Amino acid sequence: MITLQDIKQNEAIRVLIRAGNRYLEAMGYTEHGPRHVGYVSHTASGILRSLGYSPREVELAAIAGWVHDVGNSVNRHDHGPLGATLLLPILRETGMELADVMEIITAVGNHEEQSGFISSAVSAALALGDKSDAHKSRVRNGKPDMTDIHDRVNFAIQENHVSVDRHRRVIRHELTMDDTSSVMEYLQIYMSRIVMCEQAAAFLRCSFDLVINGQSINNRPASEEAERL
Numbered sequence: 001m002i003t004l005q006d007i008k009q010n011e012a013i014r015v016l017i018r019a020g021n022r023y024l025e026a027m028g029y030t031e032h033g034p035r036h037v038g039y040v041s042h043t044a045s046g047i048l049r050s051l052g053y054s055p056r057e058v059e060l061a062a063i064a065g066w067v068h069d070v071g072n073s074v075n076r077h078d079h080g081p082l083g084a085t086l087l088l089p090i091l092r093e094t095g096m097e098l099a100d101v102m103e104i105i106t107a108v109g110n111h112e113e114q115s116g117f118i119s120s121a122v123s124a125a126l127a128l129g130d131k132s133d134a135h136k137s138r139v140r141n142g143k144p145d146m147t148d149i150h151d152r153v154n155f156a157i158q159e160n161h162v163s164v165d166r167h168r169r170v171i172r173h174e175l176t177m178d179d180t181s182s183v184m185e186y187l188q189i190y191m192s193r194i195v196m197c198e199q200a201a202a203f204l205r206c207s208f209d210l211v212i213n214g215q216s217i218n219n220r221p222a223s224e225e226a227e228r229l
């Protein structure tokens with residue numbers, strides 16, 4: 001079985017991640033290198049582990065998280081489908097079973113909120129891991145461009161935590177922001193991503209609870225709210 005550690009050692013994937021991160025840096029985007037893909041890999045696999053999915057699904061979510069942004073090495077637009085296309089021969093060359101390859105490239109090809117569709121547990125976990133990564137450490141060199149809303153929002157986020165309540169079937173994303181930016185600005189750039197997180201959580205038979213500075217931002221399902229009260 002091909003593992004995350006095998007994938008991390010693959011030189012082709014290393015080169016693609018570095019190239020994509022350099023390209024996005026030139027465009028003025030936040031960090032999309034080892035820190036980001038490491039976060040997504042850890043968070044995606046942790047969600048499935050917490051919900052009781054099989055060890056192989058957990059490992060595939062970890063791998064998908066690590067490789068999900070390789071398409072940025074070609075172009076930011078449609079980088080999900082581009083990445084899936086690039087990964088197919090690379091993953092096959094590692095000796096990975098075709099069923100596992102397809103699980104990963106389907107998740108990678110559908111992780112963009114503009115065109116992605118959640119069709120598996122691995123795909124759902126990847127979307128949640130990717131869209132939840134907002135933090136001051138994403139600002140390159142720790143020096144935000146305060147005229148850029150993405151830099152302002154990320155720099156304002158001091159704490160970021162995703163937790164899973166398996167019993168109540170709740171995936172909770174908690175953020176702590178300072179006044180460098182605002183919740184309104186966060187929603188301006190993250191609204192479509194929040195919607196995708198809700199869809200991904202629903203696929204996993206969970207609700208998605210976004211909490212910023214201690215306040216629930218999205219509506220809880222009526223049954224859950226009644227239970228809470």
